[in-house]
Amino acid sequence: MKPLVGSIKLLIGLPLLCTFDTSALAANTPLAADAGTYHVEIRNFAFAPKTLTVPAGTRVEWTNRDDEPHVVTSAGASFASSKALDTGDSYTATFAKRGTYTYYCSIHPMMVGTIIVQ
């Protein structure tokens, strides 16, 4: 399945076109690079915030602050999973389409988080 990654900020308001990777367009975006990036911290075996609501086209960056590795894994394979994130490692996914994305850590599955894309 093609992961929904890439910067899609230009296409906000055109959700039907948001299914392809537009990372090549990122350099031309008029928005500041970080304006659309939200952050999720992984700390003490939990995602913080546990539920994050973002506008469509947002980049979400997870950063592992634990001494244990974690893996960001989509519960419905609706976005690409991360590799093993060691301490300090980050992973970014862009959410182009509206919806509720449940994810968990594949090696500590009691760790569950949700991205709500509006």
Added chain:
Amino acid sequence: MQDTHDSRRQFLKCMAWAGAGTVWLMKGGVLQAQALGGDPATVKDASFSFVQISDSHIGFHKAPNMDVAGTLRQALARIQAEQTRPAFLLHTGDLTHLSRPEEFDTLAGLMQEARVGRSFYVPGEHDVIGDNGAEFFRRFGERGPAGGWYSFDHGGVHFVGLVNVLNLKAGGLGSLGAEQLAWLKNDLAGRSASTPIVVFAHMPLWSLYPAWGWGTDDAAEALTYLRRFGSVSVLNGHIHQIQQKVEGTVTFYTARSTAYPQPAPGVGPGPGPLQGVAPDALHRYLGIRDVRHVQGAGTLAVTEEVLA
């Protein structure tokens, strides 16, 4: 059989030896504590012994242990120094920290170097990252069903290696899955209830502390197949500390890690490596487990040894 007075005396003696190691005699599901070296009859009674090690986490390189290869090497040396040569070694998972090929290489090299002989492995969740365990099973798997679980017999004891770290569900615990449970039911079906059974798997097969993921969702069904046996020992890793529970004729044990300790259930914000362990105290938290099969009555004696 010891009387109550002797048992209490033995227990106190055991407490005095705490840190040096403890022998656990299991008789019909009831544990009896005994100091290491306290009763030579225990060793004499043994028809064979095996060793369990767990959670080597090769690749981990932070406090409280910057040298997990070194502490594994020490654990293996401890096994070499055993008076009675163990028949084989069980490694109950988390060989590596991040499932990286070079971490598996290091583990394999250390095992070979220590010449511990025949070794059996089951994967931990750290060994199956990114490839559902393909690399782990290619290197350390046994011949058996495609799912990686297997069984074998030794000295009249039936050993079952289970895999409960794959196909984990969001919000869930460890998982055996329908296919493995069906295999287990069939594997145990024809056996006499007097056969001692040893089940080993990475994650605890009882609900030890679900809030930290310390349990297996469908272990209860596996236990329905095991309950008719007179002596069942379940050996797990995952939580880097010794916890035990007796449920009828089934006794559950978790093992220490050879790499780093984790906090007691629910103590602190999460199950990460126990911080604040002084380097010279670390060895008291690490160790190996020695299991002797005692002839007659199908009993197993479980000995814990720390690296200190």
